[in-house]
């Protein structure tokens with residue numbers, strides 16, 4: 001290999017190394033900045049498991065989504081329960097679930113069969129557990145406004161004004 005060729009080869013290799021490290025650095029920047037999933041629960045695993053049994057038993061997921069999941073056969077435009085505990089307090093939830101007519105608390109724009117049913121007749125301990133569980137479903141601050149917006153639009157069918 002002649003002197004000039006060697007120089008070019010070194011140049012090309014050096015360029016490739018720099019380009020690759022730049023890519024790697026960019027990729028690590030991206031993971032650092034990716035804020036991840038904003039929803040979490042403050043419940044213990046044990047409590048969350050017990051509460052999920054009630055959640056299924058009372059068919060909440062026929063209408064609501066939670067952890068991004070819902071019963072795929074249903075298309076009820078009910079608000080998602082992800083992050084609900086950053087919007088509603090436990091006592092509020094308990095009275096809402098205990099109301100004979102939940103629509104006197106939150107008016108509904110939906111047909112009767114899609115509206116939030118009354119859970120006044122289920123055992124008090126179940127209502128307490130559901131209220132405790134739903135109030136433990138939090139959202140990180142950076143996604144709170146977006147969560148409020150989605151919820152408002154589901155409830156009213158209107159655009160959200162901050």
Ligand code: HEC
Nearest residue numbers: 058059060063078079106108109113114115116117130151
């Ligand atoms: C038949 C569909 C349906 C079922 C079943 C249902 N919901 Fe709802 N829920 C709704 C709708 C729709 C709303 C919005 C108010 C309305 O239109 O009546 C609502 C409202 C709520 C709210 C208030 C949301 C807010 O934005 O303040 C909470 C909390 C809630 N539901 C929790 C539950 C839980 C827990 C269960 C199960 C025990 C459940 N829901 C079962 C349809 C349902």
